[in-house]
Amino acid sequence: MSKDLKTLYYGQISLILLSNSHGPCDHLVMEIDLKHTEGHHNKPKCKVFLISEVNASVFDIVMLVIIMAILDDAFESNIRSVEEVFSSHLLAPRRSNRLKFRKDRLNVPVCQQPISTGYGNRTHDMKLLKYHTYLYYLQRLSLAAGMILAMRPYDLRRGTGEAVGSVASLPLL
Secondary structure, rough: OOOOOOOOOOHHEEEEEEEOOOOOOOEEEEEEOOOOOOOOOOOOOOOEEOOOOOOOOHHHHHHHHHHHHHHHEEEEEOOOHHHHHHHHHOOOOOEEEEEEEEEEHHHOOOOOEEEOOEEEEEEEEEEEEHHHHHHHHHHHHHHHHHOOOOOOOHHHHHHHHHHHHHHOOOOOO
C-alpha cells in the first residue's frame, strides 16, 4: 500500500513529556516529521509543537492528537484518558518520557474518514479523511459552539499559533 505523503500518520509523530521542576505539571511536546514538505528526502524537516494551558481547547492541536490516539487505541501503554497523560510526573534523574505508539498503528492515518454503520457512526480503520469532510465538520462544530461565522482552517491554524506564541518563550520554540 503506498502512503499518501500529505497525510499525517502516527509513525510521524513523537509525543514527549519533559520534566518541569518549576511548575505543577510537566510539559508535553509533540514533534512531527513533515514528509510532504519540498526536499524532505535531502533535508528532513521536523516541526515541534508545545502544549500549555490554552483557554480554547479547540485550538490545542496536541490535545486533539492525544484524544484521537486514545480513541484509536494507538498508545503502547494502557493510556485511557487525557488525565492520565497529565497526571504523571517525571521524577529525577529522568528528564523526559516518550509516549510510544503501538507498532501496528504506526502506518495508520491520524485523521480517518467517518462512516455510517447499523450501530451508528465510527471512523474507518484505514480510509483517509477527505478535506471536504474536514471542512464540513469544522463548520458544524463552530456553528454548534455558538460562533457567528463558521470557522475556517486558517482560523484554527492562526489560533494555535497565537496560543503557543503567547505562552512559550523563544528558547522553548
